[in-house]
Amino acid sequence: MSTTLSLPLPTADPERAERDLREHGICAVSDALDAATLGEVRDRLYTAAADDRTHGRTHKFAFDYAHDDTNQRVWNLLSRAPVFADLVTHPIALRLLRSALGRSILLGNLSANITGPGGGEMQIHPDQLFVPEPWPSEPQGANATWCVDDFTADNGATCFVPGSHLLNRNPRPDDAITAVPMEAPAGTLIVFDSRVWHRTGFNRTENGYRAGIFGWYTKPIYRTQENWFLALDPSVVQYASDELAELLGYKTMGFGLVNGKSPR
Ligand SMILES: O=C(O)CCC(=O)C(=O)O
Numbered sequence: 310m311s312t313t314l315s316l317p318l319p320t321a322d323p324e325r326a327e328r329d330l331r332e333h334g335i336c337a338v339s340d341a342l343d344a345a346t347l348g349e350v351r352d353r354l355y356t357a358a359a360d361d362r363t364h365g366r367t368h369k370f371a372f373d374y375a376h377d378d379t380n381q382r383v384w385n386l387l388s389r390a391p392v393f394a395d396l397v398t399h400p401i402a403l404r405l406l407r408s409a410l411g412r413s414i415l416l417g418n419l420s421a422n423i424t425g426p427g428g429g430e431m432q433i434h435p436d437q438l439f440v441p442e443p444w445p446s447e448p449q450g451a452n453a454t455w456c457v458d459d460f461t462a463d464n465g466a467t468c469f470v471p472g473s474h475l476l477n478r479n480p481r482p483d484d485a486i487t488a489v490p491m492e493a494p495a496g497t498l499i500v501f502d503s504r505v506w507h508r509t510g511f512n513r514t515e516n517g518y519r520a521g522i523f524g525w526y527t528k529p530i531y532r533t534q535e536n537w538f539l540a541l542d543p544s545v546v547q548y549a550s551d552e553l554a555e556l557l558g559y560k561t562m563g564f565g566l567v568n569g570k571s572p573r
Pocket residue numbers: 422431436465466467468507508509510521523
């Protein structure tokens with residue numbers, strides 16, 4: 310398998326980012342988070358990660374089976390601090406996600422992945438691997454990734470196979486795969502098509518951590534990965550904006566009605 314495309318550089322121009330997403334299957338928006346928001350997100354995330362370790366609440370994702378114990382997932386971020394809701398509804402993220410998926414989308418998950426020193430690579434995969442092949446010609450989901458730390462080739466930046474969305478299928482054992490690290494400063498937003506093959510990179514540092522927050526969104530016909538109705542702290546729903554309520558399936562014109570009406 311070979312593609313001629315490379316990874317696009319971060320840009321501040323939303324139209325260019327939309328074009329990159331379409332053509333490369335991935336785009337990056339520079340300085341998507343201001344310093345104050347990034348600082349709060351980072352503090353809250355590392356505090357939640359430490360709490361989970363202290364209280365034995367860490368557990369792996371089914372797909373992390375090849376991963377070692379240096380890798381930590383932090384789940385259900387929306388229930389950890391209000392600032393995480395701001396990421397979910399961030400205007401530039403929603404603009405790019407909707408350019409790929411259409412107006413009506415659901416948030417499937419919001420979790421973090423922190424790679425630690427010596428952390429190994431994840432298995433290469435697309436995010437829509439659960440969709441039976443042949444795949445429809447459009448992406449069924451997209452991921453909005455927030456770089457909480459700098460993403461570098463050394464600390465485990467997510468590696469992508471540029472243009473692999475155009476193959477429109479899962480990787481096969483005989484595919485010769487070259488995955489390229491997406492290097493980007495903290496505060497960058499990376500959005501990628503659910504068909505793009507990717508994996509967590511090696512963390513070759515001696516003491517560097519790389520935290521990324523992954524917002525997974527789908528077309529509204531798919532079941533959410535996190536079960537919001539069971540997982541969310543009730544205050545998240547109580548204080549949710551209309552936009553967030555819609556993304557979580559609490560405000561709906563389609564599926565998920567209660568006695569024929571939107572739950573709120
Ligand atoms: O941690 C990363 O860089 C990628 C994580 C990922 O691909 C996933 O969670 O599906």
